[in-house]
Every structure is written in structure tokens, then in C-alpha cells.
Amino acid sequence: MPEDDPVTQQNSTPARNSGVTDAALADRAAGGDRDAFGQLVTRYAPQARRVARAILGDPTDADDAAQDAFLSALVKLEQYDPTRPFGPWLMRIVANAATDRRRRRKVRQAEPLEPRHPSGGELPDAGAERRELGEALRAALALLPERRRAAVVLYDVEGYSHAEIAKILGVPEGTARSDVFHARRALRATLTAWKEQP
Amino acid sequence: MMRDNESSPFSHERDAELSTALSAALDAGDHTAFTARVLAGLESARAPSWDTELSRWARVGVAAALVVVIAGYLMSQSARPAAAEPPTVEEAIVAPPVADAFIVAAFLNR
Numbered sequence: 021m022p023e024d025d026p027v028t029q030q031n032s033t034p035a036r037n038s039g040v041t042d043a044a045l046a047d048r049a050a051g052g053d054r055d056a057f058g059q060l061v062t063r064y065a066p067q068a069r070r071v072a073r074a075i076l077g078d079p080t081d082a083d084d085a086a087q088d089a090f091l092s093a094l095v096k097l098e099q100y101d102p103t104r105p106f107g108p109w110l111m112r113i114v115a116n117a118a119t120d121r122r123r124r125r126k127v128r129q130a131e132p133l134e135p136r137h138p139s140g141g142e143l144p145d146a147g148a149e150r151r152e153l154g155e156a157l158r159a160a161l162a163l164l165p166e167r168r169r170a171a172v173v174l175y176d177v178e179g180y181s182h183a184e185i186a187k188i189l190g191v192p193e194g195t196a197r198s199d200v201f202h203a204r205r206a207l208r209a210t211l212t213a214w215k216e217q218p
Numbered sequence: 219m220m221r222d223n224e225s226s227p228f229s230h231e232r233d234a235e236l237s238t239a240l241s242a243a244l245d246a247g248d249h250t251a252f253t254a255r256v257l258a259g260l261e262s263a264r265a266p267s268w269d270t271e272l273s274r275w276a277r278v279g280v281a282a283a284l285v286v287v288i289a290g291y292l293m294s295q296s297a298r299p300a301a302a303e304p305p306t307v308e309e310a311i312v313a314p315p316v317a318d319a320f321i322v323a324a325f326l327n328r
Contacts, residue, residue, distance in 0.1 A: 054257070054260070057257075057260070058253065058257055061253045061256050061257065062249070062253050065249040065252050065253050065256070066245065066249050069244075069245075069246045069249070069252065070241065070244040070245060070246075073244045073246065074244055079246050082246070083246065083252060083255075086252070086256075087252075087255060087256050087259055090256045091256070091259055091260060094260065150242060153239055153242075153243070154239075154242055154243035155243075157239055157240055157243040158243050158244070161240075161243075172240070173240060173244065175232070176232055176233055176236050176237040176240060177237050177240050177241045177244065179232070204233060204236065207236055207240065208233065208236055211235065211236060211239060
């Protein structure tokens with residue numbers, strides 16, 4: 021795992037904000053401490069929502085899946101091994117919840133959006149540019165197979181290692197590595213094309 | 219154009235630019251509201267659902283019904299009068315059957 025891996029940092033040192041480790045919070049949450057569970061949710065909500073959205077596309081479905089995952093994690097906290105990082109354990113539950121939701125409800129896909137680029141002579145403001153880039157990336161992401169979407173987000177956005185992604189997605193490490201590689205190449209092409217637009 | 223860190227799936231280097239752009243593209247915002255929603259869901263998850271409650275009461279109901287059936291059976295057994303004992307040989311000889319009495323009466327009335 022890379023030295024600057026944020027996941028390693030957040031799991032091997034007292035977690036950000038409160039100085040309490042994830043394992044300690046998980047232990048308290050398993051004992052019925054609602055505040056401890058709330059802190060875990062606060063810490064991992066952004067990550068869980070992004071991963072669920074990468075898999076499902078639709079933000080509402082993604083939030084539903086992320087919520088299901090947190091509640092499921094609470095029930096399963098007894099099974100969590102506190103000597104191991106909490107993030108990958110939780111992300112596996114998130115990925116499963118998102119995949120289950122997709123299968124169960126045949127979730128409506130986010131409409132694949134055609135990458136839109138600035139047209140005419142007007143220079144859009146920075147906010148509009150960011151929105152357009154976001155739409156272009158989401159559209160490119162939606163064209164990828166589900167597992168590749170999750171893999172690239174887990175690697176490049178959330179900072180997990182290939183080995184951790186393999187465990188989260190339940191695939192061999194080589195498959196995770198390949199998924200990240202191909203997904204990243206497709207997204208990088210979108211990003212480059214967007215940047216090269218006049 | 220390919221970057222160095224994209225040239226091989228064995229690379230551990232992360233794509234910082236892609237990471238920032240993807241993170242922004244996927245971020246749903248307002249995580250405080252989401253956290254509140256999860257915690258609210260926690261309360262409703264703790265309350266037993268109607269089918270859980272029903273199945274719990276169904277088990278109690280089946281057990282109670284079994285107790286009632288067994289108790290009823292035992293009570294009916296204890297309240298039933300003892301079966302009439304068969305007549306002794308002497309009673310059978312002295313007391314003629316009812317049918318015989320009818321035949322004698324009919325004969326006398328002729």
C-alpha cells in the first residue's frame with residue numbers, strides 16, 4: 021500500500037475529528053452507544069455515498085443503499101475484527117447493499133449524459149465548468165461495467181489499495197487491478213477530451 | 219495521451235487530477251442531513267416491524283393453545299364417570315333381560 025494512502029492513515033491512527041479510533045467507536049456502537057455509531061456514520065458518510073453512487077448512478081438510490089449499509093453494518097458490528105481497518109469492512113457492506121439494490125429493484129440508471137462542452141464564445145464561470153465536468157465524468161462512469169466503476173472510485177477517490185478493493189468487491193487482486201486500470205483509462209480519456217475543448 | 223501512472227495496471231500511483239474531479243462529480247453534499255437520516259432510520263429499525271411482532275405473538279399463541287388443549291383433555295378425563303362394570307354371573311341370572319319381561323307380559327295379556 022502506498023505510504024500516502026489515506027485509508028491507512030485513517031485506520032492506523034486515531035481517527036480525525038474526535039481522536040477516537042474507528043475500532044473504539046465500533047466497539048461502543050456494538051454495545052448500543054448511539055453517539056458512537058453517529059460518529060462512524062459522520063466519518064464514512066461521504067465515502068459510502070460516493071461508492072454507492074458510483075455503483076448505482078442515481079443519487080437517491082445511492083443514499084438509500086448507503087443508509088441500508090450503515091444499518092446493516094450496525095447489526096453486523098459483532099463480526100467486525102477490530103484489528104483490521106474499518107473502512108474496507110464497511111465499504112464491502114456498502115458495495116453489497118448497492119449491488120443488491122440494483123439487482124432487486126432493477127434500479128433506474130442515471131441517464132447516460134452526453135459530455136457537454138462549452139460552446140460559442142462565452143467563457144462559463146468556474147461553477148458551471150465544474151458541473152459540466154462532473155456530468156461528463158458521471159456519463160463516462162455510467163458506461164463502465166459496475167465493478168469497474170466501484171473499483172476506480174475505491175482506488176482513486178477513496179484511496180484503497182488493490183488488495184483491499186479485491187476484498188471489498190470479492191474478486192482476485194489481479195481482477196481489481198485490471199478493473200482500476202481500464203476504468204481509469206476510460207475516465208482519463210473523458211477528462212482529457214473535456215480539457216482540450218476550446 | 220497516456221500518463222505514466224496509467225501505462226501499467228501494476229502501478230500504485232494515484233491520479234490526483236482524476237481523483238479530485240471524480241470526487242467532486244460523485245459527492246452528494248449535505249452529509250449532515252444524511253447522517254441525521256441514518257440515525258432516524260436507526261430508531262425505526264429498533265422498533266419491531268408488524269410481521270416480527272406478529273410472529274412473536276404467534277409463537278406465544280401456539281404455546282398457549284397447546285396448554286389449553288392439554289389441560290382440557292386432562293380435565294375431561296378426570297370428570298368422565300367410571301365405565302359401568304359388567305354384571306356378575308349372579309346378577310345376570312336373577313335379573314332377566316328387559317326383552318324377556320316384555321314377552322311374558324304379552325303372553326299374559328292374550
